[in-house]
Amino acid sequence: MPRIVIDPALVERYVFELAEHGAYAATGVWRPAYSPAWQAAQRQLAAWFAQAGLSVRYDAAGNVWGRLAGQRGGPAIVTGSHIDTQQPGGRYDGALGVVAGLVALQAIFAQHGPPRRPIEVVSLCEEEGCRFPGTNFWASRAILGLIDPAEYETLCDEDGISIGAAMRGAGLNPEQLGTARRDDLAAFLELHIEQGPVLEHAGLPVGIVTGVTGLRQYVVEVxxxxxxxxxxPMDLxxxxxxxxxAMIGEVIAAAAAxxxxxxxxxxxxxAKPNYPAIIPERVTFTVDVRHPEAQALAALFARHEASFARIAAECGLEVDWQITLDQPPSPADPALVELLEQAASARGTPFARLHSGAGHDSLMLARIAPMAMIFVQxxxxxxxTPAEFTAIDHAVAGIEILADALYALAWSDQMTR
Amino acid sequence: MPRIVIDPALVERYVFELAEHGAYAATGVWRPAYSPAWQAAQRQLAAWFAQAGLSVRYDAAGNVWGRLAGQRGGPAIVTGSHIDTQQPGGRYDGALGVVAGLVALQAIFAQHGPPRRPIEVVSLCEEEGCRFPGTNFWASRAILGLIDPAEYETLCDEDGISIGAAMRGAGLNPEQLGTARRDDLAAFLELHIEQGPVLEHAGLPVGIVTGVTGLRQYVVEVxxxxxxxxxxPMDLxxxxxxxxxAMIGEVIAAAAAxxxxxxxxxxxxxAKPNYPAIIPERVTFTVDVRHPEAQALAALFARHEASFARIAAECGLEVDWQITLDQPPSPADPALVELLEQAASARGTPFARLHSGAGHDSLMLARIAPMAMIFVQxxxxxxxTPAEFTAIDHAVAGIEILADALYALAWSDQMTR
Known part of the structure; x- marks a missing residue:
C-alpha cells in the first residue's frame, strides 16, 4: 500500500477559506442549510473540486459531488461530510470531512492518476437539523429516497420559512428531490472531528469508529x-x-454508575408557571440516552423509565413520557474498520477504536453501503461552538489514513464487492 | 362585647359584583394594578363606601379609604386589603379583605352609630407585584413613605409601561406620592384567605395569625x-x-425533613442552552425559603447555602447565588391577637393559631402600627387561580370576628394606645 502524501498547508487553506463563508466573530461559522453563506460555500467547494480535476455535479437536494470516473465503472466509493453548521458553530464540525475528502482525492489523483473504480467526494446539506429541526439527516435521506414530499412544507425554520421555500430560494427544485437518490454506493467513509474529549485525554490524534451509537430522546412531563x-406545608x-x-438526579447517576x-x-x-413563589404544577424535561450496544441501550431505557414511574408514585405526582427520537445503534463495516486500522498501523499513527456518540450522515448511509468513520482529536x-478546534497535524493524520484507505478501495481495488 | 350581626347575602353580593370588574372565564378575575378593570373596581368600592355612610378619599397612590370620624379624634383603627389580582387570579385573594372591612364597618355603624375613635377601611393597590414586579407592597410602602421617586420610571410591566405612566393613565400623579404617607394608624387588621390547606385539613373556618413569615429568595446559578x-463520557x-x-433535591428534602x-x-x-442534545452549561433556579421564626430561618439559609457550595464542589461546578428578597419575620401584635381570639371564643367559632406563609400588606404596615390578621379557609x-374559593359561611365567620374586634377597638375603645 503506497502512502499518499498529504499537504498540511492545503488542508489549512481549505479549512480557513471555507470558514470565510458565514464567518462569525473571530473563529465561528454561522452557515445554516440553504442560506446565502451556505450556497457560497457549496459554490466554493464546487470550484475546488473542478480545480482538482473532479467532475462536479449538484444534486436536487443541493449536495455537491466531485467525481473521478473509474476505468472500470460500477458502484462508487464515496467520502465526505456536511458543511452546514450550528448557529453559531465552528470551522471543523462537518467541514473538515469535506475538505479531507477533497484533499485526499486531489492528492491520490495527482500522485497516482485515475482510479480503477469510480470515487466521489460529497458535501452534504443540513446534517445539523439546526435551521430545520426534524430534518433528521436531510441530505442522506434524499440519497436514500426517504423524504416524503409533505415535508417540503411542514419542516420550517424559526422564521416560518419551509425547507421547500428555502430550497427554491437557493435555486433548487424540491419536486425533483427523488432524482437525488443513489443506489450505487460501494462504500461510504466519513472523517469528522470527535466532538468529545476521549482522544485528547488518551493523547491520540485519531480514532477509528466502530459504529454510531444508538440513542433515544424522551420528553418527560411531571x-x-x-x-x-x-x-x-411541605407534607401537603x-x-x-x-x-x-429526583428523576433527573437518578437517570444521570444511573448512566454515570x-x-x-x-x-x-x-x-x-x-417549569410551569415558572414563578419563584409558586410550587410548579408541571415540569417538562428531555432525557437523551445513548449506548452503542443495543442490549445495553434497551436496559438503560428500562431503568430510566422505571425511575420516572417509581419517583412519580412516591411523590404523588403524575408522569408521562414521549419518545421523540429513537435510533438503533449502527455498526461500522468490519472490513472497512480493519482497512482503516491497517492504514493507521502502516503509518505508525497511534489510534483508538471508539464509537461515535453523535449522529452523522454515516448513520443513514450505512443503510445502503458499508460505512466507516475516522475521528480526529x-x-x-x-x-x-466557535471554540471548536482541531490541530492541523491531527487533521492530517486522519486524512492520511482516509487517503490510504481510499487508494486501497478505488485505485488498488483491494476490496471488491 | 356585643356581637355584630353580619349579613351573609351582603358579603356574597359585594364579592360577586366586585368580581365583575376584570371578570375572567367562569370564576376568575384578571385585575392588574392601575388597569381599567382595577380603576372600575376602586370606583365601585368608593361608591359602596359612600352608600355605607363613610367619607371617601383617594390617596395619591390610588388607594381608596372610607372613614368614620371618631367622636374623639386621634389615630385611626384601619382594616382592609388589596383588590389587584394575579393574571389571572380569583375572586377572594385580597378582595375578600376589603369587602370584610366594608361589611364590618357598615354593620357596626348601622347597629351602633358613630365610633368613639376614627376608623377606616382601605382598598390598597398593587399588592401582588404581578403587573409590576419589584413593587414590593407598593401601596403600603407609599403609606410608609418608603417609595423612591426613581421607582416611578424603573418599575415596568411586561409591555414596558412604567408604574409612573400607569398611574398617570389612571388619573394619578406619581409626583404627589409623598402625600399618601400616614403616621396616624392606631392599628391595622387584615382579613385574608389562607391560601393554604391547613384550616381545611383541620376542619376550621378561621385562623388567627400570629405573624407573617420571614422569607428569603435566592437566585442560584450553577x-x-x-x-x-x-x-x-459521563466521567469527564x-x-x-x-x-x-442535586441542589434542588437537597434543599427541598431539608425543609421537608x-x-x-x-x-x-x-x-x-x-437551562442554557436548553437543547436536548447539549449538556447544559448553566442552570439558574430560584429558591424560596420561609419560616416564621428568625433563628430557624437563619439556620435554614445556612443549610441551603452549604448544600449549594458542597454539591458544586463535588461536581466540579461553579455556583453563585444572589439574594433577591429578604424579609424578616413580622410578628402580629400580641394584644390584637388576644382580642381576636377573645372574639372568636365569645362567638364559639373554632379557630387555629397559625402564621402567614405569604407576604401581605400587613407585613409592611406592622412597621407603623400594631398589626393582626384573620385567615379564612x-x-x-x-x-x-380562578379556582380559588372560600365558602360564604367561612367568610362570615371571619368577618364576625373582625367586626367584634373593630367594635372593641373603635366603639368601646377597649384598647387605647
Missing part, C-alpha cells in the same frame, strides 16, 4: 399541583419540581 | 461546560443540570 410557596405538596429533580460508553443527558427543562472535546 | 450529549462532564438537580412550618420551594428554572388551599 405534573403536580401549583400552590403558594409560603402557604402550603404535590411538587412537580421535587419529582423532576454504568460508566463508558453509557451516557444520559438532561439538556432541556421547562477535538481540543477540549468542544464542538458546536 | 455553571459547568456545554458539550455534546453523545460525545462526552461538568454537567450544570446534574449539579442543579424539618417539617412545618419550614418551607422551601424551587419555582423557577432555566381556602378550598383545597388554592389561591392565585
Amino acid at each position: 405534573r403536580g399541583s401549583a400552590n403558594h410557596a409560603g402557604a402550603f 405538596r404535590r411538587d412537580a419540581m421535587a419529582g423532576a429533580a 454504568l460508566g463508558r460508553p453509557a451516557v444520559t443527558t438532561v439538556g432541556r427543562i421547562l 477535538s481540543k477540549d472535546g468542544r464542538s458546536h | 455553571r459547568g461546560s456545554a458539550n455534546h450529549a453523545g460525545a462526552f 462532564r461538568r454537567d450544570a443540570m446534574a449539579g442543579a438537580a 424539618l417539617g412545618r412550618p419550614a418551607v422551601t420551594t424551587v419555582g423557577r428554572i432555566l 381556602s378550598k383545597d388551599g388554592r389561591s392565585h
